[in-house]
Amino acid sequence: MAKQTKAAILGATAGLGQSLARQLAEQGTDLILLARDGTKLETVAVDVRARSGVSVDTQIADFDSIDTHNEIVSSLTDVDVVYCVYGTLPDQQLCEQDWQAAYAALHTNALSVISLMGRLANVFENRGHGTLVVVSSVAGDRGRKSNYVYGTAKGALSIFCEGLRNRLNGTGVHVVTVKPGFIDTPMTAHIEKKPAVLWVDANKVASDIIRAVAAGKNNVYTPWFWRYILLIITHIPEFIFKRLSL
Amino acid sequence: MxxxxxxxxxxxxxxxxxxxxxxxxxxxxxxxxxxxxxxxxxxxxxxxxxxxxxxxxxxxxxDSKQLDRMLAFDREQGIVQVEAGISFEALLQCTVPHGWFLPVSPGTSQVSVGGAIANDVHGKNHHCDGSFGHFVQSITLLSSTGAVRECSLDTNKDLFCATIGGLGLTGFIASATIRLLRIDSTNMNVRTDVFHGLEEFAQLSKERRDDYRYTVAWLDCASNKRAFARGIFLSANHGTDGEKVAAQSGHKVSIPLSFPRFALNRYTIRAFNELYFRAQARHDGKTLSRHYQSYFYPLDAVGQWNRIYGRGGFHQYQFVVPLSEMAAMESIIKRIVESGLGSFLAVLKEFGSQVSPGMLSFPREGYCLALDFANRGEKTQRLINELDQMVLGAGGAAYPAKDRLMSAESFAAYFPRLSEFKAHVDPKFSSDFWRRVHG
Known part of the structure; x- marks a missing residue:
């Protein structure tokens, strides 16, 4: 795996982003942290600096605003690995009734990521090295009635990453698709944590991701057992699957 | 939720x-x-x-688990400002590489800073340094009225003193500033001595208190006759070898599920105590070097150790009696041995004369004993109530952080500054413990 002396985290104030920042800093990786809310971003940066000796820069960024993407990308040209973890968990029922809500979810979770990763991929390809780590979701492996708008966005991301990885093969640039299961973070605070064994905290997911990046993996299910759960779920014939409530 | x-x-x-x-x-x-x-x-x-x-x-x-951030770390002066949810373990991982240690360590590094303040925790250095509250420089406290107050010995002193040992009832600790202890090594020099009986314990405790920052004893609470009140006295100081390696998080082993009830009984416990005593007695009179993790937090190596007591759980009982009441301590230990309910985790320690700023602080000068009882329902409750009466009679106190049976009367007797404390309780804060004891 390519060297990881400097990493960027897009969405550093999210539960997973913060865990990644702490763990990367602990292993000596310099960081640039990006998020929309400057106050929260500074809180995370101060914490990471106090816990480690690495250099931690911050940059306020509104990922939804595609117009700013070139500017964001230009600040990341000296970064070895980019971790893209930001996202929203939309209200599925609201999305069914309100196109604006569905559109916003697709824009944030899929389109803006595709725009950013596409631009970064071009820069990294020219330079000849770099790793893009994109947090997708197990929800993107098969559409389910309980969250298919979110699943649509994450499914699009997974396919985009697959294509990008294929395109960049041999260029020195690598793409890692991360598919977490249920993570206990503020984004999922309103969901009842059942069954408890399927819920893990962000620190566990962060350490799985860092290990997978170091090992040069392509697709990562985290925790590992989701690979097998999804293997079963994606093989259920559609005429049965459409009747299920999963 | x-x-x-x-x-x-x-x-x-x-x-x-x-x-x-x-x-x-x-x-x-x-x-x-x-x-x-x-x-x-x-x-x-x-x-x-x-x-x-x-x-x-x-x-x-x-739940403060997400509020676990470092807000400032002065690496020269050894002062940290933290959110309340950060654990001692996480804090040590930040500060130890720079030569700073927690000024007071309870028996586990899994406590949060907020919890350490709310219970004014103590450690093996109480006779030298007092309790954790002595090292809290200031607290930012949020109350349900919307007030945000800086509290210290200089400003809002009463609220500060109510919050130290205040069982979380005075408001939410948004942040706290803590003074750390300078160390030259992460190793501890630990001396082991065998003692037989409380007199020998008291003698050792007296001899060692000036030369050792940390003293504590393991006491056999299962054996009677010649082995009655035998134990292992450990005296320790921080090493000076310059090595600074923080402990990594995680357990070496974990208890995967609750033990069945029959696993712990009078005989298995007595056998365990015998084995433990013999293993430790081999080091009698010797001083060995150990990493701070295994010295301060031995049980942290075993994840979920509380499961050995089975699904019914257990009671821990911890109390202190004045130095003049060693006879009462002896009767209490006799009563525990007699009951056959005593376990293997009994810890005896002499507390020093430092008075904590905390109004409801538990540590005070005297002899302190902590031990576990598997929960055998009424039988265990009766024993603990009986012990409570004996502690009361000796002018001692029991520790709220370990308790679930204390009566309102005992609580008031143990904590003479209770009425002063009550004035600082946030009216929208309460706990199961508080509803039981404040009458």
Whole structure:
């Protein structure tokens, strides 16, 4: 795996982003942290600096605003690995009734990521090295009635990453698709944590991701057992699957 | 959100707790404003209180696990400002490489800083340094009225003193500033001595208190006759070899499930005590070097060790009696041995004369004993009530962080500054413990 002396985290104030920042800093990786809310971003940066000796820069960024993407990308040209973890968990029922809500979810979770990763991929390809780590979701492996708008966005991301990885093969640039299961973070605070064994905290997911990046993996299910759960779920014939409530 | 994840450490069955998990200090004001006198709140740290002082069945918890950030670390002066949810373990990982250690360590590094303040925790250095509260420089406290108050010995002193050892009832600790201890090594020089009987213990304790920052004894609470009140006295100081290696998080082994009830009985416990005593006695009179992790936090190597007591959980009982009451201590230990309910985790320590700023602080000058009893229902409760009477009679006190049986009368007798404390309780804060004892 390519060297990881400097990493960027897009969405550093999210539960997973913060865990990644702490763990990367602990292993000596310099960081640039990006998020929309400057106050929260500074809180995370101060914490990471106090816990480690690495250099931690911050940059306020509104990922939804595609117009700013070139500017964001230009600040990341000296970064070895980019971790893209930001996202929203939309209200599925609201999305069914309100196109604006569905559109916003697709824009944030899929389109803006595709725009950013596409631009970064071009820069990294020219330079000849770099790793893009994109947090997708197990929800993107098969559409389910309980969250298919979110699943649509994450499914699009997974396919985009697959294509990008294929395109960049041999260029020195690598793409890692991360598919977490249920993570206990503020984004999922309103969901009842059942069954408890399927819920893990962000620190566990962060350490799985860092290990997978170091090992040069392509697709990562985290925790590992989701690979097998999804293997079963994606093989259920559609005429049965459409009747299920999963 | 309601969850059965929130339990006290002693695992005595309790009702599911409802909890909120704020990610940012900015979320707290709205959360506190939403509470009312019927639907009270209680801060929750890492759930290492044994009894019901960390539970609030008739209201809700504010779980501080996401509020675990370092806010400032002065590496020259050894002063940290932290959010309340950070654990001692995480704090040590930050500070140890720079030569700074926690000024007071309880028997586990899994406590949160908020919990350490709320229970004014003590450690093996109480005779030298006093309790954790002595090292708290200031606290930012949020109350349900929306007030944000800086508290220290200089400003809002009464509220500061009420919050130290205040069982989380005076408001939510948004941040705290703590003075750390300079160390030259992460190794400890630990001397082991065998003693037989409380007189020998008292003698050792007296001899060692000036030369050793840390003293503590393991006491056999299962054996009688010639082996009565035998134990292992450990005296320790921080090493000077310059090595600074923080402990990594994680357990070496974990107890995967609750032990069946028959696993622990009078005979297995006595056998364990015998083995432990013999293993330790081999080091009698020797001084060995050990990493701080295995010296201060031996049980942290075993994940979920509380499961050895089975599904019924256990009681821990910890009390202190004045130095002049060694005879009372002896009768109490005799009563425990007789009952056959004593376990293997009995710890005896002489507390020093430092008076904590905390109004409800438990540590005070005297001899302190802590031990576990598997929960055998009424039989165990009767024994603990009996011990409570003996502690009361000796002018001692029991420790709220370990308790779930203390009566309102005992509580008032143990904590003479109770009425002063009550004035500082946030009206929208409460706990299962508080509803039981404040009458």
């Amino acid at each position: 309601s969850s059965s994840r929130y339990r006290a450490w002693a695992h005595i069955p309790s009702v599911a707790q409802s909890a909120q998990v704020p990610m940012w200090r900015d979320n707290l004001a709205a959360l506190l404003a939403d509470a009312d006198n019927k639907n009270t709140l209680l801060p929750f740290g890492n759930g290492r209180s044994y009894g019901d002082s960390c539970l609030n069945s008739k209201g809700g918890l504010i």
